[in-house]
Amino acid sequence: MSSGDVALVLSALNTLGVAAGAILLYRQIRTQHEWNRRKAAHDLVFRITEDLRPLRRHLESKIDIYDDAQTYATVKSQLDSESHVVLDAVLNVLENVCVAIKDGVADESLIYNSFSGILIAYWRWAGPYVKQERAKSPLLWCEITPFVGKWAQKDRERMDAIVGPRKPPL
Numbered sequence: 001m002s003s004g005d006v007a008l009v010l011s012a013l014n015t016l017g018v019a020a021g022a023i024l025l026y027r028q029i030r031t032q033h034e035w036n037r038r039k040a041a042h043d044l045v046f047r048i049t050e051d052l053r054p055l056r057r058h059l060e061s062k063i064d065i066y067d068d069a070q071t072y073a074t075v076k077s078q079l080d081s082e083s084h085v086v087l088d089a090v091l092n093v094l095e096n097v098c099v100a101i102k103d104g105v106a107d108e109s110l111i112y113n114s115f116s117g118i119l120i121a122y123w124r125w126a127g128p129y130v131k132q133e134r135a136k137s138p139l140l141w142c143e144i145t146p147f148v149g150k151w152a153q154k155d156r157e158r159m160d161a162i163v164g165p166r167k168p169p170l
Contacts, residue, residue, distance in 0.1 A: 040105070040106070044105075044111075045111065049114075052090065055089050058083070059083060063075055072125060072126050072128045072129040098146075
């Protein structure tokens with residue numbers, strides 16, 4: 001083998017080494033980015049939980065958002081002005097979460113696993129209130145709507161997979 005051939009082989013090996021290093025670096029950066037994104041989502045879940053806890057405690061001392069027979073319309077006469085402010089705050093937090101998911105800032109699967117029940121229950125319970133407030137401001141809490149529909153469907157499918165399809169009432 002001539003010195004030119006050796007130089008060519010060494011040059012090729014050097015190029016392969018640089019390419020392999022670039023691929024490894026790309027994978028490491030991608031992994032780090034994914035980790036950072038998931039960490040940000042976990043931090044968001046923690047902050048949301050902390051923000052919602054006192055608000056939910058206030059409202060749920062007066063209402064039962066998980067009672068299908070109860071909605072804002074059935075208990076609005078029992079709510080004081082502070083409760084309306086707190087309800088707005090809860091809906092605003094949930095709206096901000098949905099905006100974060102929509103904009104790719106928050107991980108939807110993590111947020112779904114953490115808050116789907118709360119989001120769906122509050123949205124069902126507050127439906128008449130939302131309708132009343134949207135008459136004044138049509139874009140109010142508009143980012144929640146698509147997630148409620150999608151997540152409620154996902155919950156139904158999940159439940160059907162666990163207990164089997166439910167028969168419609170007669």
